[in-house]
Amino acid sequence: MPGTGNILFSGVGGQGILLASEITAYALLEAGYDAKKSEVHGMAQRGGSVTAQLRYGDRVYSPLIEPGRADLLVAFELMEAPRYLPFLHAGSRVIVNTQKILPPSVATGLTSYPEDVLAAVRACDIQVVEIDAFALAREAGEVKAANVVMVGALSHFLPVDAAACEAIINTRVPERFREVNLRAFAAGRAAGA
Amino acid sequence: MKQGALWYSGNEAIALGAYEAGVKVASGYPGTPSTEVMENLSRYEGVYTEWAPNEKVGLEVALGASFAGVRAFATMKHVGLNVAADPLFTAAYTGVRGGLVILVADDPEMHSSQNEQDSRNYAFAAKLPMFEPSDPAEAKEFLKLAYQLSEEFDTPVMFRTTTRIAHVKGVIERGEVECSTVAPGIEKNPQKLVMLPGHARMRRVALEERMARLRAHVETLPCNRVEEGDRSRGFITSSVSYLYVKEAFPEAAVLKLGVCWPLPEQKIRAFAASVDELIVVEELDPFLEIHIKAMGIACRGKELVPNRGELNTAIVRAAIDPASTPELLPAPQLPMRPPNMCAGCPHRGIFYNLSKMKVFVSGDIGCYTLGALPPLAAMDSCVCMGAAVTVAHGMAKALGDAGRGKLVSVIGDSTFIHSGITGLINSVYNGSSSLLMILDNRITAMTGQQNNPASGYNIKGEAANAIDLEQLCRAVGVTDISVVNPHQIPEARQAMNEALERDGVSVIISRAPCVLLPEIKRQTVVPYVNCLENCTGCRACVGLGCPAISWQALTPEEAVARGYREKQKGYALINEVQCNGCGQCQTLCKFDAIVRKGE
Numbered sequence: 001m002p003g004t005g006n007i008l009f010s011g012v013g014g015q016g017i018l019l020a021s022e023i024t025a026y027a028l029l030e031a032g033y034d035a036k037k038s039e040v041h042g043m044a045q046r047g048g049s050v051t052a053q054l055r056y057g058d059r060v061y062s063p064l065i066e067p068g069r070a071d072l073l074v075a076f077e078l079m080e081a082p083r084y085l086p087f088l089h090a091g092s093r094v095i096v097n098t099q100k101i102l103p104p105s106v107a108t109g110l111t112s113y114p115e116d117v118l119a120a121v122r123a124c125d126i127q128v129v130e131i132d133a134f135a136l137a138r139e140a141g142e143v144k145a146a147n148v149v150m151v152g153a154l155s156h157f158l159p160v161d162a163a164a165c166e167a168i169i170n171t172r173v174p175e176r177f178r179e180v181n182l183r184a185f186a187a188g189r190a191a192g193a
Numbered sequence: 194m195k196q197g198a199l200w201y202s203g204n205e206a207i208a209l210g211a212y213e214a215g216v217k218v219a220s221g222y223p224g225t226p227s228t229e230v231m232e233n234l235s236r237y238e239g240v241y242t243e244w245a246p247n248e249k250v251g252l253e254v255a256l257g258a259s260f261a262g263v264r265a266f267a268t269m270k271h272v273g274l275n276v277a278a279d280p281l282f283t284a285a286y287t288g289v290r291g292g293l294v295i296l297v298a299d300d301p302e303m304h305s306s307q308n309e310q311d312s313r314n315y316a317f318a319a320k321l322p323m324f325e326p327s328d329p330a331e332a333k334e335f336l337k338l339a340y341q342l343s344e345e346f347d348t349p350v351m352f353r354t355t356t357r358i359a360h361v362k363g364v365i366e367r368g369e370v371e372c373s374t375v376a377p378g379i380e381k382n383p384q385k386l387v388m389l390p391g392h393a394r395m396r397r398v399a400l401e402e403r404m405a406r407l408r409a410h411v412e413t414l415p416c417n418r419v420e421e422g423d424r425s426r427g428f429i430t431s432s433v434s435y436l437y438v439k440e441a442f443p444e445a446a447v448l449k450l451g452v453c454w455p456l457p458e459q460k461i462r463a464f465a466a467s468v469d470e471l472i473v474v475e476e477l478d479p480f481l482e483i484h485i486k487a488m489g490i491a492c493r494g495k496e497l498v499p500n501r502g503e504l505n506t507a508i509v510r511a512a513i514d515p516a517s518t519p520e521l522l523p524a525p526q527l528p529m530r531p532p533n534m535c536a537g538c539p540h541r542g543i544f545y546n547l548s549k550m551k552v553f554v555s556g557d558i559g560c561y562t563l564g565a566l567p568p569l570a571a572m573d574s575c576v577c578m579g580a581a582v583t584v585a586h587g588m589a590k591a592l593g594d595a596g597r598g599k600l601v602s603v604i605g606d607s608t609f610i611h612s613g614i615t616g617l618i619n620s621v622y623n624g625s626s627s628l629l630m631i632l633d634n635r636i637t638a639m640t641g642q643q644n645n646p647a648s649g650y651n652i653k654g655e656a657a658n659a660i661d662l663e664q665l666c667r668a669v670g671v672t673d674i675s676v677v678n679p680h681q682i683p684e685a686r687q688a689m690n691e692a693l694e695r696d697g698v699s700v701i702i703s704r705a706p707c708v709l710l711p712e713i714k715r716q717t718v719v720p721y722v723n724c725l726e727n728c729t730g731c732r733a734c735v736g737l738g739c740p741a742i743s744w745q746a747l748t749p750e751e752a753v754a755r756g757y758r759e760k761q762k763g764y765a766l767i768n769e770v771q772c773n774g775c776g777q778c779q780t781l782c783k784f785d786a787i788v789r790k791g792e
Contacts, residue, residue, distance in 0.1 A: 012530065025362065029194040036328070037362040040304045041225055041641065046563060047740055048532035061436040063328070063361040066507040068519045079527055086521040102743050103530040108568050108735050109744030109763065111528050120525040143770070 004057035005033075005159070006065040010084050011076025012101045013050045016147030019173075020074070021052040023151050024158065026168040028056045031160045038063040049080060074154050076133070076147065077101050079113070082120045090125040094118075095153050095192065097133040097146060129153060129192055136187040142177075145184035152188020162189055199365050203358040206329035206365045207296065208233035210336035214292070215372040216240055216266045218258035220251035222611065223640035224270030225305035226359035227298035231268050232643070235652045244643055244652050247578070247611040248273035252280045252295060256349075259293040260386060262377035264340055268296040271310050272577065276612065282319045284349045286396040287386050288403075291373045292343035292350070294336065295321075299355045301476050302503040305639075307558065307577065309501060311477035316351050316454035317484075320400055322407050323351040323454045324416075325432040329363040335416065335451060337371060344374050346403055346410070353453070355476065357433045357503065408455045416451025419464055427468030429461065429481060429492070434474045434504055441510035456484055465490045472497065472513060476504050534563050536741040537773025539705035540632055542679035543603070545737055545777070546686040547571035552601045552693070553588065557581035557613070559605040560639045560707075561632055568738040572603070579604070579612030585627040586620045598693045600627040607637035607645040610660065614669070620698050621670040628692045628699045631662060632679070634707040642709055666700045673699040680705055682780045708773045720772035720790050721779055726756065727786035728764040734778035734787065741771035742778060 075081035245251035258265035316323035473494035482494030544564035556572035565572035649659035
């Protein structure tokens, strides 16, 4: 659909993609957009590659992003950025957490983690924003908030302002995690500028 | 988002729909992508919900509630409907008192399933009406319509979703809470409810009469609607496929079917006559296409659109206009990232042992099916819920002495209760010789930690009876029963070897809780750490495939610099953050290179 924005979140099961995509979706919904988001549960969540697909616009029909039409890819793990190149197009933007999580074949020494994985992405005329979300989250006080660091970096490229995202964190995140997540968001926003 | 609107998944929307429809009793068995319907419904006041041991039980419970005059709901995934097919076909004969809806969630693409089946065929075969929503908002609206239809036509109603409805979030709105049109109570009606052949023959006639009335009724339903557009190419579609058609061909005229069985023949004829070319777009089987062609209407469907896997806008567009196929950026070669058992998963210890034993492992459905993947690769068959037990028995009978000591079935606690018990009864009764391992982690884990009859809690987390698995096995005639701790790998191995040496049916219960259980997650983890100076690079712990353990390769120079032998190819490193403290790796380390932190 013309006028529909497509954001693909990719990463490894357990990295908190769900919360990150939820904060983003609520910020867009509050700004008056229609939206749909698709996730996969079950078998796919056990440490494997996972995605969430978020689409927004005046009226969204399909919950799935067409290959070649994602405008933004938010990759929560380094290798999970190039894996989704077929979803992107020249001019797409990739925000990537530079943290590495070893897949089983690498962890057991059968193969090695590929070198310079982002070169393939850059070669396609795609702008890459690298974020050390793990370190930023640790500085913010909770390594598990790396997902919200990523939302902070993403917020530069959303048609909503940072305050709208912070408002969602204030209303949607359980109170005991709120402060640390606001700090994580701010750190990500600063790093993504 | 409008004031009061909700951002809900299809499953959350269906749960709200069931509440608003006045459902009073709901029963189901967890199964992706259906699970969250019952989980969410259990949080609403005034609705009785339960996890049943299997889908057949769940549907029969719902049918009983309907006979008692309340609105009832049964939920399951597509393969669960196979299990519930027996009551399904006869419930079509008895009809209902309170409205009865059967939710079935199909999983095209098999994101979390062992097969891909199109449950619409059941609506045709069982002669039941079936609704098919396209998104969360429709799912809630249609569910309420389904209850009205159920009571108006005295019929169970089927309700089909797929992964891309169940696990898609969209904007929905709350509606009015309705109630059943019948009053609860005991009402005897043996001609209708006792399906003796004499009664059933009469109900068979009633069933056809009901279908005829339904066929007329679906012509009038607004959820079967024509969306005006360019008539040079018209589409008939339903479910999530409708959304892809709307995006791929926004100008085209569309007949959107909210009820996929029975079909509104007059509406379809009129639409077909009004378009130059008729194309049917549907996921999986050519269900609509076959029945439209049977009406003598020319159309194209599966000659264009794939009959397997999920569709999406790009697939639909390219199927119909091949010239539109876009050139995509190439994906680089990258190591795959398949799912894996969690760090600290008790199943890992058992599969590690099985990987070292020369046995055929007959597996089953659950997290532990991941034991089939490398590096453990210790599962040799997995078919359906409960088949671990029965397949091993069949092999034992086929192989006789040649199979002795070589056949192991592996099944989880929830799957055993679902449909492993009858298989065990058969194995004992018919003199099998095999080892059954029940992996008792106290929970239905794969679908997201649902309680089951062995966990000691009900769906609401309230205390409930916990089946004593040892006693149950004893009661069906197993005499050789032992319990092992899967984290103690060598001890468990010894018990497994000894059991295999014995004739007859042996049961070993491997007992340790799932690490994802909330009460386990709340505990402070004392991780294991390496004494790197002791590591010889033997790779014993790496062979577990634990996500917390990684192999660090070394060049001869690096090895020497670290004080290792020049030949040592590397060392194992435990990631303390990921370690869940199960200690399996320590039980495998012969060189004191792994210790509990602080010890």
